[in-house]
Amino acid sequence: ERPKGAMKPLPNLMETELETFGASVIEDFTWKQLLDTDSCTMCGRCTSVCPAHATGKPLDPREIILKTGEVMAATGDPVVSPPIGVDAEISISANSMFERVTPEELWACTSCKACDEICPVNIEILDKILDMRRYLSLMESNFPTELGNAYRSMENSGNPWGLSQGSRAEWIDDLEGVEVIEGGEPLESEFLYWVGCAGSFDDKNKKVSRAMSQLLTMAKVSFSILGPSEMCTGDPARRSGNEYIFQMLAAQNIETLNSMGVKKIITQCPHCFNTLGNEYPELGGHYEVVHHSQLLEWLIDQGKLDMTNAELNERLVYHDSCYLGRHNDVYQAPRKVVASIGGLEVVEAERQGTQGMCCGAGGGRMWMEEDTGKNINVERSQELLATGADRIATACPFCFVMIDDGVKGEGVEETEVKVGDIAIHLLDALQPKEDQTKPLETVSQGKDEND
Ligand code: SF4
Numbered sequence: 001e002r003p004k005g006a007m008k009p010l011p012n013l014m015e016t017e018l019e020t021f022g023a024s025v026i027e028d029f030t031w032k033q034l035l036d037t038d039s040c041t042m043c044g045r046c047t048s049v050c051p052a053h054a055t056g057k058p059l060d061p062r063e064i065i066l067k068t069g070e071v072m073a074a075t076g077d078p079v080v081s082p083p084i085g086v087d088a089e090i091s092i093s094a095n096s097m098f099e100r101v102t103p104e105e106l107w108a109c110t111s112c113k114a115c116d117e118i119c120p121v122n123i124e125i126l127d128k129i130l131d132m133r134r135y136l137s138l139m140e141s142n143f144p145t146e147l148g149n150a151y152r153s154m155e156n157s158g159n160p161w162g163l164s165q166g167s168r169a170e171w172i173d174d175l176e177g178v179e180v181i182e183g184g185e186p187l188e189s190e191f192l193y194w195v196g197c198a199g200s201f202d203d204k205n206k207k208v209s210r211a212m213s214q215l216l217t218m219a220k221v222s223f224s225i226l227g228p229s230e231m232c233t234g235d236p237a238r239r240s241g242n243e244y245i246f247q248m249l250a251a252q253n254i255e256t257l258n259s260m261g262v263k264k265i266i267t268q269c270p271h272c273f274n275t276l277g278n279e280y281p282e283l284g285g286h287y288e289v290v291h292h293s294q295l296l297e298w299l300i301d302q303g304k305l306d307m308t309n310a311e312l313n314e315r316l317v318y319h320d321s322c323y324l325g326r327h328n329d330v331y332q333a334p335r336k337v338v339a340s341i342g343g344l345e346v347v348e349a350e351r352q353g354t355q356g357m358c359c360g361a362g363g364g365r366m367w368m369e370e371d372t373g374k375n376i377n378v379e380r381s382q383e384l385l386a387t388g389a390d391r392i393a394t395a396c397p398f399c400f401v402m403i404d405d406g407v408k409g410e411g412v413e414e415t416e417v418k419v420g421d422i423a424i425h426l427l428d429a430l431q432p433k434e435d436q437t438k439p440l441e442t443v444s445q446g447k448d449e450n451d
Protein backbone atom coordinates (compact mmCIF):
# COMPACT_ATOMS: atom_id res chain seq x y z
CA GLU A 1 0.00 0.00 0.00
CA ARG A 2 1.21 3.50 -0.81
CA PRO A 3 2.60 5.29 2.27
CA LYS A 4 0.50 8.25 3.40
CA GLY A 5 3.14 10.81 2.40
CA ALA A 6 3.95 9.32 -1.02
CA MET A 7 2.56 10.67 -4.27
CA LYS A 8 1.03 8.38 -6.86
CA PRO A 9 3.89 6.70 -8.74
CA LEU A 10 4.44 7.44 -12.43
CA PRO A 11 6.38 5.19 -14.82
CA ASN A 12 9.98 6.03 -15.69
CA LEU A 13 9.50 9.03 -17.96
CA MET A 14 12.62 8.21 -19.98
CA GLU A 15 11.31 4.77 -20.92
CA THR A 16 7.53 4.89 -20.88
CA GLU A 17 5.42 4.84 -24.02
CA LEU A 18 2.70 6.85 -22.30
CA GLU A 19 2.07 10.10 -24.11
CA THR A 20 0.24 12.07 -21.46
CA PHE A 21 0.89 12.49 -17.74
CA GLY A 22 -1.15 13.79 -14.85
CA ALA A 23 -4.86 14.59 -15.05
CA SER A 24 -6.65 16.90 -17.45
CA VAL A 25 -9.77 14.88 -18.27
CA ILE A 26 -12.07 12.75 -16.14
CA GLU A 27 -10.65 9.53 -17.59
CA ASP A 28 -7.24 10.43 -16.13
CA PHE A 29 -8.52 9.97 -12.57
CA THR A 30 -8.79 6.58 -10.85
CA TRP A 31 -12.18 5.10 -10.00
CA LYS A 32 -11.54 5.94 -6.32
CA GLN A 33 -10.88 9.56 -7.20
CA LEU A 34 -14.14 9.72 -9.15
CA LEU A 35 -16.14 7.93 -6.49
CA ASP A 36 -14.88 10.60 -4.08
CA THR A 37 -16.93 13.20 -5.91
CA ASP A 38 -20.07 11.23 -5.12
CA SER A 39 -19.13 10.69 -1.47
CA CYS A 40 -18.65 14.37 -0.67
CA THR A 41 -21.23 15.54 1.87
CA MET A 42 -20.33 19.17 1.13
CA CYS A 43 -19.70 19.70 4.84
CA GLY A 44 -16.96 22.24 4.08
CA ARG A 45 -14.56 21.00 6.77
CA CYS A 46 -11.77 20.82 4.17
CA THR A 47 -12.33 24.44 3.22
CA SER A 48 -12.39 25.54 6.86
CA VAL A 49 -8.84 24.23 7.45
CA CYS A 50 -7.25 25.22 4.14
CA PRO A 51 -4.50 27.80 4.77
CA ALA A 52 -4.70 29.03 1.18
CA HIS A 53 -8.44 29.61 1.41
CA ALA A 54 -8.15 31.24 4.85
CA THR A 55 -5.68 33.80 3.54
CA GLY A 56 -7.64 34.85 0.48
CA LYS A 57 -6.18 32.65 -2.26
CA PRO A 58 -8.45 31.42 -5.08
CA LEU A 59 -8.44 27.82 -3.77
CA ASP A 60 -11.33 26.05 -2.08
CA PRO A 61 -10.71 22.30 -1.63
CA ARG A 62 -14.41 21.46 -1.49
CA GLU A 63 -14.88 23.20 -4.82
CA ILE A 64 -12.11 21.07 -6.34
CA ILE A 65 -14.17 17.98 -5.50
CA LEU A 66 -17.45 19.47 -6.64
CA LYS A 67 -15.98 20.76 -9.89
CA THR A 68 -14.53 17.32 -10.61
CA GLY A 69 -18.04 15.94 -10.10
CA GLU A 70 -19.49 18.57 -12.42
CA VAL A 71 -17.04 17.76 -15.20
CA MET A 72 -17.70 14.03 -14.72
CA ALA A 73 -21.46 14.60 -14.92
CA ALA A 74 -21.16 16.74 -18.03
CA THR A 75 -18.57 14.79 -19.97
CA GLY A 76 -18.17 11.33 -18.44
CA ASP A 77 -19.19 8.13 -20.14
CA PRO A 78 -21.43 6.54 -18.89
CA VAL A 79 -23.49 9.54 -17.88
CA VAL A 80 -23.69 10.21 -14.13
CA SER A 81 -25.64 12.76 -12.15
CA PRO A 82 -23.81 15.83 -10.87
CA PRO A 83 -23.05 16.28 -7.15
CA ILE A 84 -26.11 17.29 -5.11
CA GLY A 85 -26.62 21.02 -5.08
CA VAL A 86 -24.66 21.60 -8.26
CA ASP A 87 -26.42 23.18 -11.23
CA ALA A 88 -27.24 20.27 -13.55
CA GLU A 89 -27.46 22.65 -16.48
CA ILE A 90 -23.91 23.83 -16.09
CA SER A 91 -22.29 23.98 -19.48
CA ILE A 92 -18.86 22.52 -20.03
CA SER A 93 -17.79 22.85 -23.62
CA ALA A 94 -14.80 20.53 -23.68
CA ASN A 95 -13.82 17.33 -21.94
CA SER A 96 -11.31 19.13 -19.72
CA MET A 97 -10.96 19.70 -15.99
CA PHE A 98 -9.53 23.11 -16.83
CA GLU A 99 -12.96 24.20 -18.04
CA ARG A 100 -13.83 24.46 -14.34
CA VAL A 101 -10.55 24.45 -12.38
CA THR A 102 -8.05 27.27 -12.93
CA PRO A 103 -4.25 26.91 -12.70
CA GLU A 104 -4.27 29.67 -10.05
CA GLU A 105 -6.35 27.45 -7.75
CA LEU A 106 -3.96 24.54 -8.20
CA TRP A 107 -0.77 26.56 -7.70
CA ALA A 108 -2.14 28.08 -4.48
CA CYS A 109 -2.06 24.69 -2.71
CA THR A 110 0.75 24.18 -0.17
CA SER A 111 0.14 20.39 -0.16
CA CYS A 112 -0.36 20.65 3.61
CA LYS A 113 -2.88 17.76 3.61
CA ALA A 114 -5.12 19.46 6.17
CA CYS A 115 -8.11 18.92 3.87
CA ASP A 116 -7.51 15.17 3.48
CA GLU A 117 -6.88 14.75 7.19
CA ILE A 118 -10.14 16.35 8.31
CA CYS A 119 -12.48 14.94 5.66
CA PRO A 120 -14.99 12.66 7.44
CA VAL A 121 -15.37 10.40 4.40
CA ASN A 122 -11.66 10.07 3.53
CA ILE A 123 -11.79 11.97 0.26
CA GLU A 124 -8.32 12.55 -1.19
CA ILE A 125 -8.33 16.12 -2.36
CA LEU A 126 -4.58 16.72 -2.48
CA ASP A 127 -3.97 13.81 -4.88
CA LYS A 128 -6.31 15.37 -7.43
CA ILE A 129 -4.63 18.76 -7.13
CA LEU A 130 -1.19 17.20 -7.59
CA ASP A 131 -2.36 15.11 -10.56
CA MET A 132 -3.62 18.25 -12.29
CA ARG A 133 -0.37 20.07 -11.44
CA ARG A 134 1.49 17.21 -13.10
CA TYR A 135 -0.49 17.78 -16.26
CA LEU A 136 0.10 21.54 -16.20
CA SER A 137 3.81 21.18 -15.53
CA LEU A 138 4.72 18.20 -17.73
CA MET A 139 2.31 18.60 -20.63
CA GLU A 140 1.81 22.35 -20.88
CA SER A 141 4.80 23.91 -19.10
CA ASN A 142 2.15 26.05 -17.46
CA PHE A 143 3.67 26.99 -14.10
CA PRO A 144 4.56 30.22 -12.29
CA THR A 145 7.68 31.85 -13.78
CA GLU A 146 9.55 31.80 -10.45
CA LEU A 147 9.07 28.05 -10.27
CA GLY A 148 10.84 27.78 -13.63
CA ASN A 149 13.96 29.28 -12.01
CA ALA A 150 13.90 26.64 -9.26
CA TYR A 151 13.43 23.90 -11.89
CA ARG A 152 16.44 25.17 -13.85
CA SER A 153 18.53 25.30 -10.67
CA MET A 154 17.58 21.76 -9.68
CA GLU A 155 18.32 20.50 -13.17
CA ASN A 156 21.61 22.35 -13.69
CA SER A 157 23.02 22.74 -10.16
CA GLY A 158 21.40 19.84 -8.28
CA ASN A 159 19.65 22.16 -5.80
CA PRO A 160 16.83 24.74 -6.01
CA TRP A 161 19.07 27.50 -4.64
CA GLY A 162 21.19 27.26 -7.79
CA LEU A 163 24.38 27.42 -5.71
CA SER A 164 27.52 25.46 -6.45
CA GLN A 165 27.41 21.87 -5.25
CA GLY A 166 31.07 22.34 -4.33
CA SER A 167 30.04 24.65 -1.49
CA ARG A 168 27.58 22.19 0.06
CA ALA A 169 29.72 21.40 3.07
CA GLU A 170 30.95 24.95 3.77
CA TRP A 171 28.57 25.21 6.74
CA ILE A 172 30.98 22.94 8.65
CA ASP A 173 33.59 25.73 8.73
CA ASP A 174 35.69 25.14 11.88
CA LEU A 175 33.34 22.56 13.42
CA GLU A 176 35.15 19.40 14.46
CA GLY A 177 33.94 15.83 14.09
CA VAL A 178 32.00 16.10 10.80
CA GLU A 179 33.35 13.69 8.21
CA VAL A 180 32.56 14.41 4.55
CA ILE A 181 32.53 11.25 2.47
CA GLU A 182 32.80 11.06 -1.33
CA GLY A 183 29.80 9.60 -3.11
CA GLY A 184 30.65 6.03 -4.11
CA GLU A 185 33.06 5.36 -1.23
CA PRO A 186 31.83 2.71 1.21
CA LEU A 187 30.10 4.28 4.23
CA GLU A 188 31.82 3.22 7.41
CA SER A 189 29.83 5.33 9.86
CA GLU A 190 26.58 3.97 11.28
CA PHE A 191 24.50 6.83 9.86
CA LEU A 192 24.57 8.98 6.80
CA TYR A 193 23.49 12.46 7.92
CA TRP A 194 21.45 13.81 4.97
CA VAL A 195 21.82 17.56 5.49
CA GLY A 196 19.43 18.65 2.72
CA CYS A 197 19.66 21.71 0.46
CA ALA A 198 18.34 24.18 3.06
CA GLY A 199 20.69 22.83 5.73
CA SER A 200 23.57 23.23 3.28
CA PHE A 201 22.84 26.57 1.60
CA ASP A 202 20.39 28.64 3.65
CA ASP A 203 22.09 30.77 6.31
CA LYS A 204 19.43 30.16 8.97
CA ASN A 205 19.40 26.43 8.36
CA LYS A 206 23.18 26.08 8.27
CA LYS A 207 22.92 26.85 12.00
CA VAL A 208 20.62 23.84 12.37
CA SER A 209 23.16 21.60 10.62
CA ARG A 210 25.87 22.88 12.95
CA ALA A 211 23.69 22.41 16.05
CA MET A 212 22.66 18.93 14.95
CA SER A 213 26.27 17.92 14.25
CA GLN A 214 27.30 19.12 17.70
CA LEU A 215 24.48 17.15 19.32
CA LEU A 216 25.43 14.02 17.37
CA THR A 217 29.04 14.45 18.41
CA MET A 218 28.04 14.98 22.07
CA ALA A 219 25.98 11.78 21.93
CA LYS A 220 28.87 9.91 20.25
CA VAL A 221 26.78 9.01 17.21
CA SER A 222 28.86 7.72 14.31
CA PHE A 223 27.90 9.75 11.22
CA SER A 224 29.21 11.16 7.94
CA ILE A 225 27.80 13.60 5.41
CA LEU A 226 27.90 13.51 1.63
CA GLY A 227 28.72 17.17 1.03
CA PRO A 228 29.01 17.86 -2.72
CA SER A 229 27.74 14.35 -3.62
CA GLU A 230 24.31 15.02 -2.06
CA MET A 231 21.68 16.40 -4.44
CA CYS A 232 18.19 17.75 -3.82
CA THR A 233 15.83 14.80 -3.22
CA GLY A 234 13.51 16.28 -5.85
CA ASP A 235 10.58 16.96 -3.48
CA PRO A 236 9.93 20.55 -4.66
CA ALA A 237 9.92 19.35 -8.29
CA ARG A 238 7.61 16.41 -7.62
CA ARG A 239 5.08 18.38 -5.52
CA SER A 240 4.90 21.04 -8.18
CA GLY A 241 4.25 18.47 -10.87
CA ASN A 242 7.68 18.14 -12.48
CA GLU A 243 8.14 14.38 -12.27
CA TYR A 244 10.89 14.54 -14.88
CA ILE A 245 13.27 16.50 -12.61
CA PHE A 246 12.22 14.44 -9.59
CA GLN A 247 13.08 11.17 -11.33
CA MET A 248 16.39 12.55 -12.59
CA LEU A 249 17.52 13.67 -9.10
CA ALA A 250 16.16 10.57 -7.37
CA ALA A 251 18.02 8.26 -9.77
CA GLN A 252 21.33 10.05 -9.11
CA ASN A 253 20.86 10.04 -5.34
CA ILE A 254 19.82 6.39 -5.24
CA GLU A 255 22.82 5.40 -7.34
CA THR A 256 25.13 7.27 -4.93
CA LEU A 257 23.51 5.85 -1.78
CA ASN A 258 23.32 2.28 -3.05
CA SER A 259 26.92 2.31 -4.27
CA MET A 260 28.00 3.33 -0.75
CA GLY A 261 25.96 0.65 0.99
CA VAL A 262 23.97 3.24 2.96
CA LYS A 263 21.44 1.67 5.33
CA LYS A 264 20.56 4.31 7.92
CA ILE A 265 19.88 7.97 7.17
CA ILE A 266 19.27 10.88 9.56
CA THR A 267 17.61 13.97 8.13
CA GLN A 268 16.42 17.23 9.68
CA CYS A 269 14.14 18.03 6.73
CA PRO A 270 10.66 16.43 6.78
CA HIS A 271 10.49 16.78 2.99
CA CYS A 272 13.73 14.79 2.58
CA PHE A 273 12.48 12.40 5.29
CA ASN A 274 9.28 11.81 3.35
CA THR A 275 10.91 11.49 -0.06
CA LEU A 276 13.83 9.28 1.03
CA GLY A 277 11.67 7.05 3.22
CA ASN A 278 8.36 6.93 1.34
CA GLU A 279 9.14 7.60 -2.31
CA TYR A 280 12.65 6.31 -3.03
CA PRO A 281 11.71 2.65 -2.32
CA GLU A 282 9.55 2.50 -5.46
CA LEU A 283 12.64 3.62 -7.41
CA GLY A 284 15.01 1.11 -5.83
CA GLY A 285 16.27 3.06 -2.79
CA HIS A 286 15.56 1.20 0.46
CA TYR A 287 16.86 2.87 3.62
CA GLU A 288 15.93 3.20 7.26
CA VAL A 289 15.25 6.92 7.46
CA VAL A 290 14.92 8.71 10.77
CA HIS A 291 13.92 12.32 11.30
CA HIS A 292 16.29 14.17 13.62
CA SER A 293 13.44 14.72 16.11
CA GLN A 294 13.03 10.94 16.42
CA LEU A 295 16.75 10.36 16.82
CA LEU A 296 17.10 13.16 19.39
CA GLU A 297 14.16 11.75 21.35
CA TRP A 298 15.87 8.35 21.37
CA LEU A 299 19.26 9.77 22.33
CA ILE A 300 17.64 11.59 25.27
CA ASP A 301 15.65 8.50 26.33
CA GLN A 302 18.78 6.36 26.25
CA GLY A 303 20.76 8.87 28.29
CA LYS A 304 23.19 9.37 25.41
CA LEU A 305 22.50 13.09 25.61
CA ASP A 306 22.93 14.08 29.23
CA MET A 307 20.01 16.37 30.05
CA THR A 308 20.87 16.74 33.75
CA ASN A 309 21.81 20.40 33.42
CA ALA A 310 19.73 21.25 30.35
CA GLU A 311 17.67 24.24 31.31
CA LEU A 312 15.74 27.11 29.74
CA ASN A 313 13.47 29.05 32.07
CA GLU A 314 11.19 30.18 29.30
CA ARG A 315 7.99 29.43 27.42
CA LEU A 316 8.17 27.61 24.08
CA VAL A 317 5.59 26.77 21.43
CA TYR A 318 6.15 24.03 18.85
CA HIS A 319 4.97 24.59 15.28
CA ASP A 320 3.98 21.33 13.51
CA SER A 321 5.49 20.63 10.10
CA CYS A 322 2.91 19.27 7.61
CA TYR A 323 5.35 16.73 6.15
CA LEU A 324 6.39 15.44 9.56
CA GLY A 325 2.86 15.54 11.02
CA ARG A 326 0.01 14.92 8.62
CA HIS A 327 2.13 13.26 5.92
CA ASN A 328 4.01 10.98 8.34
CA ASP A 329 2.11 11.05 11.66
CA VAL A 330 5.14 12.19 13.68
CA TYR A 331 3.70 14.58 16.26
CA GLN A 332 5.19 13.52 19.58
CA ALA A 333 8.94 13.16 18.94
CA PRO A 334 9.70 16.90 18.56
CA ARG A 335 7.41 17.72 21.49
CA LYS A 336 9.18 15.16 23.69
CA VAL A 337 12.58 16.61 22.77
CA VAL A 338 11.65 20.11 23.93
CA ALA A 339 9.67 18.79 26.91
CA SER A 340 12.84 17.12 28.18
CA ILE A 341 14.45 20.53 28.77
CA GLY A 342 14.33 21.54 32.43
CA GLY A 343 12.45 24.73 33.34
CA LEU A 344 10.83 25.01 29.91
CA GLU A 345 7.09 25.63 29.76
CA VAL A 346 5.85 24.04 26.52
CA VAL A 347 2.56 25.47 25.27
CA GLU A 348 0.41 24.72 22.22
CA ALA A 349 -0.78 27.07 19.50
CA GLU A 350 -4.49 27.32 18.76
CA ARG A 351 -4.08 25.08 15.70
CA GLN A 352 -1.77 22.16 16.40
CA GLY A 353 -1.23 18.45 15.82
CA THR A 354 -3.41 17.03 13.03
CA GLN A 355 -4.93 20.48 12.59
CA GLY A 356 -1.67 22.42 12.79
CA MET A 357 -1.47 25.32 10.37
CA CYS A 358 0.97 25.19 7.47
CA CYS A 359 3.82 27.76 7.23
CA GLY A 360 3.01 28.27 3.55
CA ALA A 361 6.14 26.78 1.96
CA GLY A 362 5.20 23.18 1.09
CA GLY A 363 4.27 21.83 -2.32
CA GLY A 364 6.98 23.91 -4.00
CA ARG A 365 5.35 27.12 -2.66
CA MET A 366 8.75 28.01 -1.14
CA TRP A 367 9.78 28.82 -4.72
CA MET A 368 6.69 30.75 -5.77
CA GLU A 369 5.60 34.34 -5.11
CA GLU A 370 2.64 34.85 -2.80
CA ASP A 371 0.94 37.91 -4.21
CA THR A 372 -2.73 37.30 -3.37
CA GLY A 373 -4.31 37.80 0.04
CA LYS A 374 -2.50 37.68 3.36
CA ASN A 375 0.78 35.78 3.52
CA ILE A 376 0.27 32.38 5.13
CA ASN A 377 3.47 32.66 7.20
CA VAL A 378 2.26 35.99 8.64
CA GLU A 379 -1.05 34.44 9.70
CA ARG A 380 0.72 31.50 11.33
CA SER A 381 3.43 33.62 12.98
CA GLN A 382 0.79 35.86 14.56
CA GLU A 383 -0.92 32.79 15.98
CA LEU A 384 2.36 31.49 17.41
CA LEU A 385 3.25 34.89 18.90
CA ALA A 386 -0.19 35.05 20.53
CA THR A 387 0.86 32.20 22.83
CA GLY A 388 3.28 34.58 24.56
CA ALA A 389 6.14 32.16 23.93
CA ASP A 390 9.75 33.32 24.24
CA ARG A 391 10.83 30.63 21.81
CA ILE A 392 9.19 29.09 18.76
CA ALA A 393 10.42 25.63 17.79
CA THR A 394 10.28 24.22 14.28
CA ALA A 395 11.36 20.83 12.94
CA CYS A 396 11.54 21.67 9.23
CA PRO A 397 13.91 24.02 7.39
CA PHE A 398 11.14 25.64 5.36
CA CYS A 399 9.02 26.24 8.49
CA PHE A 400 12.09 27.78 10.15
CA VAL A 401 12.58 30.27 7.30
CA MET A 402 8.88 31.12 6.95
CA ILE A 403 8.14 31.53 10.66
CA ASP A 404 11.35 33.44 11.39
CA ASP A 405 10.54 35.83 8.53
CA GLY A 406 6.94 36.13 9.74
CA VAL A 407 7.94 36.88 13.33
CA LYS A 408 10.55 39.45 12.28
CA GLY A 409 7.96 40.97 9.93
CA GLU A 410 5.82 41.63 13.01
CA GLY A 411 8.68 43.71 14.40
CA VAL A 412 9.65 41.08 16.98
CA GLU A 413 13.40 40.69 17.32
CA GLU A 414 15.35 37.53 18.12
CA THR A 415 16.17 38.88 21.59
CA GLU A 416 12.42 38.89 22.33
CA VAL A 417 11.27 35.69 20.61
CA LYS A 418 13.81 33.22 19.29
CA VAL A 419 12.63 31.10 16.37
CA GLY A 420 14.71 28.01 15.71
CA ASP A 421 14.77 24.33 14.96
CA ILE A 422 14.42 21.99 17.96
CA ALA A 423 18.15 21.17 17.61
CA ILE A 424 19.05 24.84 18.15
CA HIS A 425 16.87 25.13 21.27
CA LEU A 426 18.17 21.83 22.62
CA LEU A 427 21.81 22.78 22.10
CA ASP A 428 21.11 26.15 23.73
CA ALA A 429 19.67 24.39 26.77
CA LEU A 430 22.76 22.22 27.05
CA GLN A 431 25.13 25.19 26.91
CA PRO A 432 26.32 26.96 30.04
CA LYS A 433 23.92 29.90 30.63
CA GLU A 434 26.44 32.52 29.49
CA ASP A 435 26.76 30.80 26.10
CA GLN A 436 23.03 30.51 25.35
CA THR A 437 22.09 32.40 22.20
CA LYS A 438 19.22 34.24 23.87
CA PRO A 439 20.24 35.76 27.21
CA LEU A 440 17.83 34.89 30.01
CA GLU A 441 17.50 38.53 31.17
CA THR A 442 15.80 39.53 27.91
CA VAL A 443 13.74 36.37 28.01
CA SER A 444 12.16 37.14 31.35
CA GLN A 445 11.45 40.73 30.28
CA GLY A 446 9.60 39.49 27.19
CA LYS A 447 7.66 36.98 29.23
CA ASP A 448 6.50 39.55 31.76
CA GLU A 449 5.15 41.71 28.97
CA ASN A 450 3.26 38.82 27.44
CA ASP A 451 1.91 37.64 30.74
S1 SF4 B 1 -3.52 20.44 0.84
FE1 SF4 B 1 -3.69 22.23 2.23
S2 SF4 B 1 -3.46 24.02 0.89
FE2 SF4 B 1 -3.92 22.24 -0.46
S3 SF4 B 1 -6.16 22.29 -0.69
FE3 SF4 B 1 -5.72 20.92 1.02
S4 SF4 B 1 -5.88 22.24 2.86
FE4 SF4 B 1 -5.68 23.62 1.06
Ligand code: SF4
Pocket: 039, 040, 041, 042, 043, 044, 045, 046, 047, 061, 062, 065, 118, 119, 120, 121, 122, 123, 125
Ligand atom coordinates in the same frame (compact mmCIF):
# COMPACT_ATOMS: atom_id res chain seq x y z
S1 SF4 C 1 -14.40 17.60 4.08
FE1 SF4 C 1 -14.74 15.90 2.61
S2 SF4 C 1 -16.97 15.59 2.64
FE2 SF4 C 1 -16.61 17.60 3.57
S3 SF4 C 1 -16.76 19.06 1.84
FE3 SF4 C 1 -14.60 18.51 2.02
S4 SF4 C 1 -14.34 16.81 0.59
FE4 SF4 C 1 -16.54 16.99 0.94
